[in-house]
Structures are given as structure tokens and as C-alpha cells.
Amino acid sequence: MPEDTTSRRKDAHLDLAATGDVEPAGNSTLLECVHLVHCAMPEMGEDDLDASTPFMGKVLRYPLIITGMTGGTDRAGEVNRELAALAERFGIAFGVGSQRAMIEDPKSAVSFEVRQVAPSTVVIGNIGLRQAAAIGASGAERLVRAIGADGLALHLNPGQELTQPEGDRDFRGGYTVVADLVKAFGDRLLVKETGCGISPDVAKQLADLGVKNIDVSGLGGTSWVRVEQLRASGVQAAVGAVFSGWGIPTAAAVATVRRAVGREVRLIASGGIRNGLEAAKAIALGADLAGMALPLFRALQQGGPKAAQAALEAIIGGLRQALILTGSRTPARLREKRKVITGELKDWMAAL
Numbered sequence: 164m165p166e167d168t169t170s171r172r173k174d175a176h177l178d179l180a181a182t183g184d185v186e187p188a189g190n191s192t193l194l195e196c197v198h199l200v201h202c203a204m205p206e207m208g209e210d211d212l213d214a215s216t217p218f219m220g221k222v223l224r225y226p227l228i229i230t231g232m233t234g235g236t237d238r239a240g241e242v243n244r245e246l247a248a249l250a251e252r253f254g255i256a257f258g259v260g261s262q263r264a265m266i267e268d269p270k271s272a273v274s275f276e277v278r279q280v281a282p283s284t285v286v287i288g289n290i291g292l293r294q295a296a297a298i299g300a301s302g303a304e305r306l307v308r309a310i311g312a313d314g315l316a317l318h319l320n321p322g323q324e325l326t327q328p329e330g331d332r333d334f335r336g337g338y339t340v341v342a343d344l345v346k347a348f349g350d351r352l353l354v355k356e357t358g359c360g361i362s363p364d365v366a367k368q369l370a371d372l373g374v375k376n377i378d379v380s381g382l383g384g385t386s387w388v389r390v391e392q393l394r395a396s397g398v399q400a401a402v403g404a405v406f407s408g409w410g411i412p413t414a415a416a417v418a419t420v421r422r423a424v425g426r427e428v429r430l431i432a433s434g435g436i437r438n439g440l441e442a443a444k445a446i447a448l449g450a451d452l453a454g455m456a457l458p459l460f461r462a463l464q465q466g467g468p469k470a471a472q473a474a475l476e477a478i479i480g481g482l483r484q485a486l487i488l489t490g491s492r493t494p495a496r497l498r499e500k501r502k503v504i505t506g507e508l509k510d511w512m513a514a515l
């Protein structure tokens with residue numbers, strides 16, 4: 164695919180994420196079905212909180228990650244640097260968007276290079292399944308080394324690809340690719356979806372191959388099927404409209420994947436998480452970290468770095484408050500607390 168086509172697509176994605184209707188009506192994470200139990204006697208002070216979380220060989224100050232969204236253009240590079248600097252300041256992880264552009268045009272690497280602003284926190288590279296198959300594990304390692312990342316996110320996005328006019332249509336051999344990457348990266352490999360969720364059956368197969376980090380990236384936030392639908396036309400746009408709400412809700416994916424893989428896999432909950440309370444609910448369901456991108460990107464676009472920092476401070480503040488109000492000194496303790504599951508989420512958990 165010509166490099167200018169990829170660049171135009173990446174900037175179109177940013178335009179749509181900033182202003183477009185990329186969160187279809189009716190989409191739900193089902194986190195509204197999770198109710199944390201209030202503790203009127205938490206017997207702790209705010210100074211007692213320890214939200215630190217180990218991840219990819221480092222320790223994060225909070226169990227949060229700014230998930231990979233963009234890269235490949237000057238504009239995307241500016242977004243990456245601003246958000247990576249924020250991640251560094253608050254001690255959370257940061258992921259770049261797909262490095263496919265670097266394969267097509269090595270000069271685009273600068274848009275993914277964030278170590279100058281995030282020298283110490285966890286930075287994660289990113290490549291799609293088909294591109295990983297094409298370049299092999301050694302090629303993926305070169306991409307990660309080129310930007311000084313701590314690990315690699317392998318993203319799975321068949322829903323997006325099928326709706327994307329330029330998208331892939333062949334999804335065979337995926338587990339073989341994963342097995343090769345596990346050999347190369349070990350516990351520095353993260354396998355993630357892109358808004359349609361990961362089922363417990365798929366997660367179990369990934370874990371059996373040795374994958375130690377899974378991001379369920381469920382339904383409820385940005386629909387990349389919807390993004391591509393808005394770029395498409397004709398029959399492809401019509402089919403994309405039907406599937407723009409396709410996927411496993413984030414809360415259902417977290418709860419059922421955790422049950423399927425046990426505690427051996429570090430689980431990231433992303434997909435429609437918009438505040439600290441929702442992050443806490445995801446952790447209570449079994450996630451080790453909560454991920455988000457859109458609320459911080461939109462704050463950055465609307466008000467610059469100060470607005471993005473204020474948005475992240477509100478998310479962290481909400482998470483800290485939820486920990487105190489459940490009497491949880493640590494995220495691990497929150498996972499052990501009683502919670503009430505209601506409504507549609509109960510149905511998903513029973514079915515999966």
C-alpha cells in the first residue's frame with residue numbers, strides 16, 4: 164500500500180476521533196452493571212493508598228495505560244509526544260499506534276519516537292497481525308528497538324479491516340504468528356483487540372501459547388468499524404453501519420477472560436473507559452490495568468496539554484477515591500472486594 168495512502172488514513176482517523184460520531188448510540192461497556200460496595204469505615208487515609216502496578220519489567224505509579232492510537236504523520240507524532248509526556252509525568256504506561264507506517268516509510272519513525280519525553284515509563288510498540296506475519300518476529304523486534312519501546316502490542320482488528328476500503332481480507336495463520344512472537348518477546352508481548360473485544364475462548368488459546376499480557380479492548384467506546392464505515396462508501400459503508408456496534412462489551416470481556424485464564428495473565432481493560440470510577444470497576448472485575456485514549460486525545464485537541472493533564476488528573480482522582488470508598492489500599496485488594504453484578508452483564512457472564 165502506498166505510504167501516502169496510509170498517512171492520509173491516519174490523519175483521517177484523527178479527524179474522525181476528534182469530532183466524528185465514533186461511539187455509536189447503543190454501544191455499552193456494561194460497566195453500568197457493575198456496582199462497587201461502599202465502605203463507610205475504610206480505616207485508611209489517602210496516604211495509605213498504594214496503586215503501583217508492575218508491568219513489562221517496570222513499576223507504574225497507577226494501573227493505567229494510554230492505549231495506542233496513532234502514528235505515521237507529523238500531526239500524529241505531535242499527539243504521541245504530548246500524551247507520552249503526560250504518561251511519564253504521572254507514571255502510567257503509553258502505547259503508540261500501529262507502526263505499519265514505519266514499514267512502508269522508515270522516515271515516519273520520528274512520529275513514534277517518544278523516549279525523549281518519556282524516558283522511564285513503559286512504552287509499547289504496535290503492529291497488526293497481518294503486518295507481523297509479513298515482517299516476521301525479527302522485523303517486529305526491529306520496530307520495537309527503533310523506538311526504544313519496552314514491548315510490543317500485537318493488535319487484532321478483523322472487524323475494522325473488513326470495513327476498511329484498503330483493509331486485509333485474509334485472517335488465517337494468526338496463532339502461528341502469535342507463537343513466533345511469544346518466542347521472541349516473552350512477557351514483553353501484549354495481544355490486544357481494537358474495540359470488538361476478546362472472548363474467553365480466544366484468550367485461553369493465547370494464554371496456552373504463552374501470551375502473558377492481554378488487552379480485551381471491548382465494545383463500548385470508539386468503534387473502529389464505525390470509523391472505517393465513515394470513510395467508506397456504497398455497499399461497504401452499508402455493511403459497516405450494520406456492524407458498527409459489533410463486539411463483546413468491555414465488562415463482559417474482562418470478567419469472562421479473567422475466569423478463563425486465571426491469574427497467570429496480566430489483563431488490561433480498555434474500550435470505552437472514560438473516568439476513574441469505570442477504571443476501578445474494570446479492576447474490580449479482574450483487570451490489572453485500565454486503558455484509555457479517546458478522552459485524553461479529545462481533551463488535548465480541545466484545550467491543549469493543560470486540558471489533557473486536567474483530564475488525566477480527574478481520572479486518577481476518581482480511581483483513588485473509588486479505592487478509598489471501597490476500603491481498598493491497593494488495586495489487588497479491590498479485586499477481592501464484593502461487588503454487585505446486575506442486568507445484561509449477568510447474561511453475558513452466564514453465556515460465556
